[in-house]
Amino acid sequence: MKRGLALGWLLLVLLLAGCGKENTLTVGVYSGSYWNTPNGDCYQILDNAIARFQEDHPGVKVEYVSGITTDGYSEWLAEKILKGTEPDLYFVLPEDFNLLVSSGALARLDGRMDSDPEFDSSAYYQPCLQSGSVQGEQYALPQESVPTIMFVNKTLLEKQGIPVPDNDWTWDDFYRICAQVTDVEQRQFGVYGYTWLNALYSNGASLFSEDGQSCYLADGNINASIQFVKRLNTLNGGYTVTARDFDVGHVAFRPFLFSEYRAYQPYPWRVKKYSSFEWDCICMPAGPEGDNISELHTMLLGISARSKNQELAWEFAKLLSLDDEVQRELYTYSHGISPVQAIAEEEAALDRLHEDIPSSEGFTREVIHKIMGTAVVAPRFNDYDQAMVMAEQAVAEAISGDQIDQSRMLTTQREINIYLNQS
Numbered sequence: 001m002k003r004g005l006a007l008g009w010l011l012l013v014l015l016l017a018g019c020g021k022e023n024t025l026t027v028g029v030y031s032g033s034y035w036n037t038p039n040g041d042c043y044q045i046l047d048n049a050i051a052r053f054q055e056d057h058p059g060v061k062v063e064y065v066s067g068i069t070t071d072g073y074s075e076w077l078a079e080k081i082l083k084g085t086e087p088d089l090y091f092v093l094p095e096d097f098n099l100l101v102s103s104g105a106l107a108r109l110d111g112r113m114d115s116d117p118e119f120d121s122s123a124y125y126q127p128c129l130q131s132g133s134v135q136g137e138q139y140a141l142p143q144e145s146v147p148t149i150m151f152v153n154k155t156l157l158e159k160q161g162i163p164v165p166d167n168d169w170t171w172d173d174f175y176r177i178c179a180q181v182t183d184v185e186q187r188q189f190g191v192y193g194y195t196w197l198n199a200l201y202s203n204g205a206s207l208f209s210e211d212g213q214s215c216y217l218a219d220g221n222i223n224a225s226i227q228f229v230k231r232l233n234t235l236n237g238g239y240t241v242t243a244r245d246f247d248v249g250h251v252a253f254r255p256f257l258f259s260e261y262r263a264y265q266p267y268p269w270r271v272k273k274y275s276s277f278e279w280d281c282i283c284m285p286a287g288p289e290g291d292n293i294s295e296l297h298t299m300l301l302g303i304s305a306r307s308k309n310q311e312l313a314w315e316f317a318k319l320l321s322l323d324d325e326v327q328r329e330l331y332t333y334s335h336g337i338s339p340v341q342a343i344a345e346e347e348a349a350l351d352r353l354h355e356d357i358p359s360s361e362g363f364t365r366e367v368i369h370k371i372m373g374t375a376v377v378a379p380r381f382n383d384y385d386q387a388m389v390m391a392e393q394a395v396a397e398a399i400s401g402d403q404i405d406q407s408r409m410l411t412t413q414r415e416i417n418i419y420l421n422q423s
Contacts, residue, residue: 004100010089023310027064028080028090030073034299035146037263037335040251044333048108049319062310078315081105088307089317092300093138094131094378102382105301106139112314115139123322125372128339131298134380135211140300141321142339144330147193147263148198148294150284151254153246155277156188167283168292171199171228174253174285181252191232192241192255196395198255199225201295201376203287206392212381215416217391218409221289228287230399235371249277257285257297259335262353283371298339298376344368387416 029046043066050062061143065086068076074096078107080086081103092100108131113119122131124142132140152164160181165173178190200207205221208214216222246254259279281290301321303313320326327338331352336342345365373405378384394412398404 004305009289020282023309023312024314025060025062025089025309027062027086027316028073028077028087029064029067030070030091031066031094032070033259033335034070034093035257035259035263035335037259038190041333043168045326045329046320049316049323050349052325053316053319057315062294062316063094076259084306086306087308089301089303089313092132092302094297094300096133097140097300097302098134098380098382098384099137100194100302101123101380102132102304107305107307108308109303109314111143115320116314118137119322123341124339125341125344125375127296127372127375127377128298130377131296132300132302140302140392141317142298142334143321144255144374145296145298145339145372146259146336147296147375148284149258149281149371151246151256151279152251152282153252154280156252158278158378164280165282167285167362169282170286171202171288175228175231178232178235178300182235184239187239187245187250188208189236189239189241189245189251192246192251193254194229194232195255196226196229196399197352198284199228199287200343202284202290204226204290206265208379208381208384208391209249210283210379210385212383213417214418215387215391215413215420217394217416221287223386223404223406223409224289225287226398226404229283230404254293256281258337261357262335275329282364283367292370293374293376294371294376296372298377299336337368339372341369341372344372365373383420388417390419 027046029043033042036391044045046064053062054060064130070093073091074093075085077090077096086105092106113121125145127273128142130136130143131142154164157164157177162177162180165177169238181188197207200222203221203225205216205219205225207216207222209216237353241251245251258281279307284294286292301317303310303317309312322340324340327340328349330336330338331349338349343349345368350363350365350368388397390412396410398408
């Protein structure tokens with residue numbers, strides 16, 4: 001009887017100890033800014049969210065490892081996954097998403113999204129949510145987005161007597177201004193860094209089918225995009241325009257991320273970068289078959305497929321991705337745009353932008369809605385990277401040659417299609 005009582009007391013102690021034990025949720029995160037902009041409070045949004053989550057979930061402790069640089073984050077995460085010790089929930093860099101999905105590292109979220117009455121997918125801009133999906137299956141939630149916009153050297157345009165274009169400008173406007181400002185002898189040029197993909201996105205074209213099985217490199221709208229970039233390059237008389245040329249004020253236009261605009265236009269950073277000329281930003285120029293559309297980059301949140309805390313991870317992912325208070329903090333502690341429509345377009349966010357950047361009145365609610373709602377997301381399929389290498393090589397040859405060889409485009413298109421359907 002004594003041995004039975006002792007065993008009973010032992011079981012009771014173990015049970016009570018288990019009830020008091022914290023359930024730990026681990027999060028993978030990098031330090032600094034993925035957008036390469038100044039960020040002294042890189043953990044503040046996460047720390048504030050953790051404090052709220054732990055208060056609402058007694059007995060749960062949320063932990064993360066600090067000090068992992070953005071450059072080293074992908075390697076750190078890969079090593080954790082190989083060892084089977086990856087975090088329950090982790091930030092997913094855009095360039096890592098396809099590989100993480102194809103390797104089975106990320107849990108599918110469709111079931112949770114459909115069955116959770118608190119989750120409203122329509123709250124997001126559709127392209128932001130699309131950034132975390134592959135062929136219609138959702139593997140990650142958007143946390144912060146940054147579209148591509150066009151930097152404008154106002155000083156250079158004013159010197160030539162040219163007004164800054166409106167947000168609804170076209171390729172024709174773009175080419176005309178570039179031709180006006182270009183003076184090869186004076187090392188003055190129209191644009192740096194504008195690629196055939198920038199042109200393609202704004203000309204109503206898609207390089208690949210949604211399922212990743214077909215390439216459209218020889219499509220007419222794509223050919224027009226390549227031809228347009230070739231015309232722009234011809235203005236430079238064989239000179240290769242560099243980033244240095246833009247930095248010192250000798251180039252009128254350069255595609256950049258919206259995060260650069262938010263980080264470097266307000267004082268005091270505006271006097272530390274691009275300080276030799278006045279500049280502003282506008283939408284990308286529209287092609288004849290498209291609109292003022294550009295590529296969207298989105299930081300994602302994914303749940304480990306092997307996590308034993310998937311329910312908690314889902315709840316915390318929702319908080320980081322969809323909660324109004326957390327998303328508003330992006331405008332204080334980061335330089336992106338909220339993927340949540342109501343937050344990105346609310347008066348407070350726009351007032352903050354216009355207060356920080358007096359020249360940003362052009363970025364109205366309507367403009368932000370158009371940029372974010374129509375932005376293009378890079379295709380999501382397993383063989384995308386290699387297929388892009390093949391396409392880029394053919395396009396580079398076409399742009400650098402005397403004329404575009406359409407038969408070469410057709411041949412490369414067939415080769416890519418064979419590759420996509422054999423792999």
